[in-house]
Amino acid sequence: MAIKPIIIIAGGGHKVRYLIDLIKDSFEIFVIDLNKDVLEKLPSYPNIHAIEGDATSDYMLRKARIDEAGYLIAFTDSEEVNYEISILGKRHGVANVISYVPTYKYLDKFSELGVLIVGGPKDIAQFVYNKIAHTKKAIGVGLGIGEIVEIVIDEYSPLANRRLSQIHLKGIRIGAIYRENDLIVPVGTTLVKPGDKLLLIGYPKNLKYALGVILSARVKFPMQYGNTVLGLIFKNKAYLSEIELLKNKTAIQYVKLMTTIKTTEKSSFVDEVEYLQSKDEFLEKISNDIFGMIMIEKCNMDFLTKMGLKVCDFYFVLKGIPEHIPVFVLSGKADYKKMFLYIFEDDEELIRKSIHTSVSIKYTLGIEFDIFVCEQDLKSNDSLTKKVNSIAQRIFSVYKMKHTLNTLKGNPVKVFEKLKRGYDLAVVGGFRRKNTLFKPNPICYIANSSGISVFSILK
Structure with missing residues (x-):
């Protein structure tokens, strides 16, 4: 041993x-x-x-x-x-x-x-x-400009259970496969299995990109953000059923619930409950805890909230959590059957994260997703669509997935309202900024105005 x-x-x-x-x-x-x-x-x-x-x-x-x-x-x-x-x-x-x-x-x-x-x-x-558990690297091989990386394939990797002829890693060769005590010289028909150690050979730039794709997908959702979750329930404990669904079907291992509803009993899927006198108390208590994801119920986007005279719960929560922690806005759904990825911000980091997250959710929950790009600038000549397509092609080539982009133009909130019919879940990327009358934040409207659940990736 x-x-x-x-x-x-x-x-x-x-x-x-x-x-x-x-x-x-x-x-x-x-x-x-x-x-x-x-x-x-x-x-x-x-x-x-x-x-x-x-x-x-x-x-x-x-x-x-x-x-x-x-x-x-x-x-x-x-x-x-x-x-x-x-x-x-x-x-x-x-x-x-x-x-x-x-x-x-x-x-x-x-x-x-x-x-x-x-x-x-x-x-x-x-x-x-x-960097440690699943990769080992040798630098400067061959002519001094190449690298060899050893990577372990697990069951959630896009390479698992695929033949090499089905795997496309641009500028990279799979030099050898170690399976238990056997060395396998790979050919096109070789099947990659979970637990295999692959030796990847290529230029550092190509290896860095490929590893980013492979490793980001190797874990079940939401492990790329963390498997500890904070649920915030201020109005309606009926949303707890959706938190239970997600814990049962994903890699979430620890759920802490903060609530102002005193009648909320600790359920079997909740690991810890903390009762608050008011939601303002949340800002005082959250600073000492680190969570991979925040789950909140939808807030009412009433007239005062839309005018920016009242802070919605969504933005209120953002004030209390570190940057880049995603917010899952619950709708009370008991199950998800169809999902879509919605891209309207021209930001490469948000686009990449949104695509990777959507693929991770697809594999974890077993649901398909569509991709929609909203061109806010009607005279843009589809520049955002072209950028998204370029990024998506590189990512999906590793997953061996087909993708089709659907382009729509106009106000991102109004476009989203038309799209949401027939879907249960949306993945959306947006920026952390306050919603005001003269500078509305689309992500606030999208996350709270629709009747579907929204996973918000924030920057």
Whole structure:
């Protein structure tokens, strides 16, 4: 039996469970945390070890076998503490020390230590998973300009259960496949299976793009954002049925509910309930928690809200959460049968995220989706459609999926209102800005005015 490398995770709270779920098959994992509640809720596996204590203590790190560890992740919310942990890791000769840096205050010091830093709390788990657990890289092969990358294929990868003749990776060759104890020299008819290790050979630029596509799809929705979810119910607890549906059918593992409805009982699918005196209390309490996704009920876009004289719940929530956390606006649906991706903002990052997320939802929930592009500038000569088509072609070529873009022109809110008929769920990208009479924010209207559920990717 192969000996697994040791990874030590210091701090991280409930975020740790997401990281552990991704790397549990690849590492002997030691988690050090002062919070006993966090440790008690860790998955029960023989290779996961919980240590209650202070990770800045050399004694605690030795209990976690730091002298044998290949990786140390400083994952607390304090940059000072993470810096201290990183110093200890370097003193013990840990080859790979990674730190979460929420403020960049110690950026120069981390660089001097040679510590790999990650700036987004919700990104660190996926970063470690992509860069450590599932890829190994050799740089400067051949003429000194190529790279070889080893990647593990899991059941959610778009390459899984496909023959090589069906896989199109531009500028990249699959040099070998390792399956358990066998080496397979690949040919066109070779079937790629979950668990296979593939050696990819190519130019760094091509490999970087291909890995971005493959790794972003390897996990079930919403693992690319995180598997801890916060549900906010201020008016109607009937929306809980949709949260239950999503937890049962997706990779969500932890649901915390904040509600002002005192009669709301803790359901079997809810892990934690916190009652609020008013929704304003949400802003005070949310700062200490990190969630991959926020779920809220639809708010009433009445006259005052449309005028910008009253803040809608959607924008109210945005004020309290970090940037880039998506908001799932619930409609109370008991199931989803058809979905569409709606693109109206000319922003490449939003377009890419929207496409990747739609594909992830498709595979996780087993529903098809259509793509609609709204050209707001009637004289644009379909420039947004051309950009979306170019990005979509590259992404879908790896998934071996066909796609058809449907272009409409006009006001994005009015176009969306016409489109929503016949659909249960929409994926939409938009910008975080306040809705006013003279500068309305389409994403606020789209998320709250329709009768369907809307997954909002925000920037």
